Amino acid sequence: MATRKTPAATRKDEAATPQAAPALGIPQLGDVNAYLTDAMQRTFLFLDTLLDRGNNYLEHLDQGTPPLLKFEHEVVMDGHDLPNPCNYALLRLQPPASMPVKPEARPVVVVDPRAGHGPGIGGFKFDSEVGMAMRAGHTVYFVTFRPEPEDGQTLLTVMDTEALFIEEVIRRHPQCPAKPVVIGNCQAGWAMMALNARRPELFGPLMIVGAPVSYWAGSSTLNPMRYSGAQLGGSWLASMTSDLGADRFDGAYLVENFEKLNPANTLWNKYYNLWAGVDTEAERFLEFERWWGGYFRMTGSEIESIVENLFVGNKLARGAMMAGDKAIDLRNITSPVVVFASWGDNITPPPQALNWIIDTWGDERAIAAAGRTIIYVLHESVGHLGIFVGGSIALKEHDQLVTSLDVIESLPAGLYEMKLEAKAGKDEQRWDQLEPGDYTVHYQHRTMDDIRKLNPEGREEEEMFSTIAQWSEFNANLYKTYVRPWVKMSATRDIANTMVKLNPLRMQRQLFSDSFFMAPFIRQKAAEARAQRAAVADDHPLKQFEKKMAQQITDELNLYRDRRDERTVRMTRQMFGPKGLGAWLKPHEPDAVVAHERALRELDVYREKALAHIAEGGFAEAVCRIVVAGMISIGAFERRSLRLARLLAQLPMHASVSPKTNWVQLLKDQARLTAVAPVEALNALEQLLPDTATRERALAVSAAVMMIEPTLANPRSEIIEFLIGTLGVDPQRVIGLARKLTDALEKPEAKPVAARKPIARKAAAKPVAAKPATKVKKAAAKPKTAKGKATAKAA
Numbered sequence: 001m002a003t004r005k006t007p008a009a010t011r012k013d014e015a016a017t018p019q020a021a022p023a024l025g026i027p028q029l030g031d032v033n034a035y036l037t038d039a040m041q042r043t044f045l046f047l048d049t050l051l052d053r054g055n056n057y058l059e060h061l062d063q064g065t066p067p068l069l070k071f072e073h074e075v076v077m078d079g080h081d082l083p084n085p086c087n088y089a090l091l092r093l094q095p096p097a098s099m100p101v102k103p104e105a106r107p108v109v110v111v112d113p114r115a116g117h118g119p120g121i122g123g124f125k126f127d128s129e130v131g132m133a134m135r136a137g138h139t140v141y142f143v144t145f146r147p148e149p150e151d152g153q154t155l156l157t158v159m160d161t162e163a164l165f166i167e168e169v170i171r172r173h174p175q176c177p178a179k180p181v182v183i184g185n186c187q188a189g190w191a192m193m194a195l196n197a198r199r200p201e202l203f204g205p206l207m208i209v210g211a212p213v214s215y216w217a218g219s220s221t222l223n224p225m226r227y228s229g230a231q232l233g234g235s236w237l238a239s240m241t242s243d244l245g246a247d248r249f250d251g252a253y254l255v256e257n258f259e260k261l262n263p264a265n266t267l268w269n270k271y272y273n274l275w276a277g278v279d280t281e282a283e284r285f286l287e288f289e290r291w292w293g294g295y296f297r298m299t300g301s302e303i304e305s306i307v308e309n310l311f312v313g314n315k316l317a318r319g320a321m322m323a324g325d326k327a328i329d330l331r332n333i334t335s336p337v338v339v340f341a342s343w344g345d346n347i348t349p350p351p352q353a354l355n356w357i358i359d360t361w362g363d364e365r366a367i368a369a370a371g372r373t374i375i376y377v378l379h380e381s382v383g384h385l386g387i388f389v390g391g392s393i394a395l396k397e398h399d400q401l402v403t404s405l406d407v408i409e410s411l412p413a414g415l416y417e418m419k420l421e422a423k424a425g426k427d428e429q430r431w432d433q434l435e436p437g438d439y440t441v442h443y444q445h446r447t448m449d450d451i452r453k454l455n456p457e458g459r460e461e462e463e464m465f466s467t468i469a470q471w472s473e474f475n476a477n478l479y480k481t482y483v484r485p486w487v488k489m490s491a492t493r494d495i496a497n498t499m500v501k502l503n504p505l506r507m508q509r510q511l512f513s514d515s516f517f518m519a520p521f522i523r524q525k526a527a528e529a530r531a532q533r534a535a536v537a538d539d540h541p542l543k544q545f546e547k548k549m550a551q552q553i554t555d556e557l558n559l560y561r562d563r564r565d566e567r568t569v570r571m572t573r574q575m576f577g578p579k580g581l582g583a584w585l586k587p588h589e590p591d592a593v594v595a596h597e598r599a600l601r602e603l604d605v606y607r608e609k610a611l612a613h614i615a616e617g618g619f620a621e622a623v624c625r626i627v628v629a630g631m632i633s634i635g636a637f638e639r640r641s642l643r644l645a646r647l648l649a650q651l652p653m654h655a656s657v658s659p660k661t662n663w664v665q666l667l668k669d670q671a672r673l674t675a676v677a678p679v680e681a682l683n684a685l686e687q688l689l690p691d692t693a694t695r696e697r698a699l700a701v702s703a704a705v706m707m708i709e710p711t712l713a714n715p716r717s718e719i720i721e722f723l724i725g726t727l728g729v730d731p732q733r734v735i736g737l738a739r740k741l742t743d744a745l746e747k748p749e750a751k752p753v754a755a756r757k758p759i760a761r762k763a764a765a766k767p768v769a770a771k772p773a774t775k776v777k778k779a780a781a782k783p784k785t786a787k788g789k790a791t792a793k794a795a
Contacts, residue, residue, distance in 0.1 A: 034534065035542040041529035046275040048526035049282045054513025056290050057506075067112075067144040068120030068291045069093065071130060076141065077168055079150075079161045086153045087146040090165040093123065095134040102137030106178040106204060106405070107169050111143040111162070113186035116254030118294035119144040121388045122185050129183055129209070129388065132398040138181070141169050143188075147296045149248075154301045156323055159195050166202045179204035179335070181405060185388050186210050186348065187306075190316055197332045198323055205408050207338040207401060210387040212348045214355035216314045216465040219457035222349040224565035225261055226465070227572040234472020235307040236479040242300030243487040245496040249303040252295040252503045261346055264557035272550050279535065293509050297500070312472045314465065317356035318591040330360045331370065336408050338401060338418070342379035342387055350378060351455040355592075357415065357448070362595030364447045368414040368675035369606040371668055375408060375443065377401070377418045378454075396420065400439055407441075407642045410664050412628050412671030416443040416637070417450070434643040441639040445632055463587035467576045470585040607676040614673070614680050615687045619654040619698055620661055622688040624670040625681050626702040630719040632674075634706070645705045647745050653701060654694065685727065695727045700737030 060066075067073075072094040079088040095101060110129055112119040123130035123142060133140045143165060150157075169180050181204045184192035189211020196203045218226055229235075242249040259266040274285045298306075315321040319329040341353035354376055361367050367374060382393055400420055401408075420439045423432075435441065452459070500506070513519070536543055576582055627645070631637050649663045674681045689695040703720050724731050 032542065034536050035540055037534050038536045041533060042275055042278050044522060044525040044529045045278040045282070047522045049274060049278065049285060050512050051514060051516065051519055051522060052286055053289050054509045056286060057293050057509040058513055060290060060294060065118055065147045065294055067118065067142070069123040069142065070126055071095070071123055073142065077165055082161060082164065084157050084160065085150040086157045086161050087149045088158060088161050089144050090168065091142040091144055093130060093140045093142055099134040100137065101139050103175060105137045106176050107141060107173050107180045108133040108138045108183065109141045109143065109166060109169055109180050110183045111185065111188040111192055113188045114145055114296065114298070115187040116251030116295060117291060118147065118296050120291055121385070122183065129398050132402050136402045139173070145296065149297060149299045149302065153299045155305045159191070159198070159323065162195055163199050163202060170202070181205050181207070183207045183209060184211060189213065190310060193330060193333070194316065194321065194323070194328050196335065197328050197330050200332055200334045203335045205336045205338060205405060206333070207340065209340045210342070210345055210348045210384055212352045214314065214317050214352050214359060215311055216462040217351040217355035217455065217459070218349055219455060220569045223346055223352065224569055225347070227568050229312060230468045230572045230576055231568060233475045234468065235304065235312050236475045238303050238307045239300065239476060239479060239484070240487060242303050243484055244491050246491045246493040247300045248496055249298045249300060250295065250500050250503065251297055252505045255295060255505060258347065263561050264554045268553050268557055295506065308476065312469050314469065317359040318594070330356065334372070336373040336375065336411070338408065339376040340387060340397060341376065342382045344379070344381040345384040345387065347384040354451050354454065358451055359591035359595050362592065362599035363603065364415045365603055365675045366599035369603060369672050371413045371672050373411050373413050375416045375418050396439065400441055403437065404441055404639060407639050410642050411443060411637060412667050414671060415446045417446050418443055429640070431640045431644055434640045442636045444636040459592065463590065464573065464576050464582060466587035467582045467585045471576065471581055603676055610673045610677045611680060614677060615684045617688055618656045619689065619694060620657050620666055621670060622685050622698045623701050624667045625674060625685065626698065626719065626723065627705050628667065628671045628674045629678065629682060630702060630706050633719045641705055648701065648704060648741060651741065651744060654697060685723065689727065692729055696729045696733050697737055699723055699729065699734045700741060703734065703738040704741045
């Protein structure tokens, strides 16, 4: 069959016969034999690839299921050797020669999720989180884990071990005063959040990628998975499953739940795509399946804590999750937190990744007043696994996150969304050399309402999940009291290990390997297919028909999924809604309401303290205060602005400013003050800047930092324009001083970026007399009173 090829001449003659003419009503099928030959060859190559998958699975088991990293590595610490052992270990990854380490660069620690699969997804490819960090010159460490947990291992054991790992990383880099960057993928995201809240002194910026922290959040269309647990009665089933496993919970059950989310991909698309493009898809398929087919186990204590505290209880965001006798409060995290989520992620959609901000803080002003920085990044379409392993994601979002660490730590306290804009096809921007690469980045100020708007169905239905959590606790107590003792008496480790081996996800790989009785025949036919490969073109009529049939099967499976999910949502609402168990188990007060009330009380305290110190400081404090108010008025901080500010800080600014001034800390302090007393902060500038010359220079420095080109040519910035009027200074002198400062920093050697035309510099317009602004956003004040001060109404 593999050698049957029709000569070109014969095909031409056949095409010319009347029987092939569409005029007779016979469908245009093209060369049927050629398609059948191609399909048969693809089938044997497909089966050959599945045999390779089975062999890879067995080989991986024989090797002890090591992490599937693309990088060589060495073991730094092994949790097995600690006084309280666990199955975690710390690796140092060895970069290729083309990616030399910069000794002064802070280390990066990547923590992979323990959600059923084995470790390695964070360093699965060279274009990955790990690869981008190495490319930027960072030493990269990786937290891995073995397939089997240690007896007696708990979540607290793992947390304490990971703290020891980060301490060791810090100890190994004494030349770097900055704390490590920690990246937590998926389930490792909430784990690193919890550890950071307990040990904030260990962390630099924390990036959580595709990490669910608010488990009740979402909608019936974004993630119907959250409704399925209610149908099973809550957490008791996870407890019973681990008891039947003799204190072991098989991660294959978690993977099975993931696969049920998308039956079209699990049952059809994954295999059809391999069969349809087996010539190019086999290697990618095998690489991914090697990781996807590695199933790891947890202790009963671990899975029970995860399900009760997080999946069902949703306790982390509200500060009700306990570590020993102390609650874990996410407000204790002092380092910047970066959240990366995607609309294409059906496991952790944006509301699940972001609503903890509302439930923890209640008000964006409380974030700023407490001196905290939270940044989120949203992708339009990439799926859950693509966030970690997608090459395009690595080359864009992960690359920009890693190369923006200096800016992220310099941002004034507050809530931001990080926006990336491609430079291609756009005019070159001034100070473009301060952010090399293909993207320009800015950080837009956000409010709690901005996060609420991300959920198309609102948050009202989360009250139902409060009822579900209470019902789950009731069922769990019944199980633990009356059923667990009997289950534990009958369960043994040998029986549990046998059941693990018989799991269908493992069996399909183990049985279809070279041990399969027809494997030699398949191998032989696959070798013949490779040697005599005769692929038909994509525009072949039968190939087109094949694709239509494949799409129809996908559509039918998607329809089944949608109907199944709709039924699950409907039944859950009926059972646990206000007319069901919700009438008996009343929902608790929403976490967002509790957090907001707490935030308002704390803001009053912050404001009282701020007003007591509102007039303290001098030139440096005034500049930072103006910059913060200006950037809030504009609505965003430019990455170039903050790097430009670092260069400006090296210039002599004012006699009162010391060369050792910590501008970053001053900026953060003034952001906290401005968050709670915006009007008073601007009104106090007259006291901080006592004379005209000082005021002009402070406004000039602020305008230069904000890169307000319209201001430098024609003062149209609301804040600068407003303050020029209220402080009674000459706008031309302010503009001239700003020009001098920025011109002193211009680098003549800087060249325009390739593939982009140089910006057309406009002639400086004649300065216009400053007029009071008619509207100033947020921290910026509105028109002044008769005495020239901002009114309280402007707040």
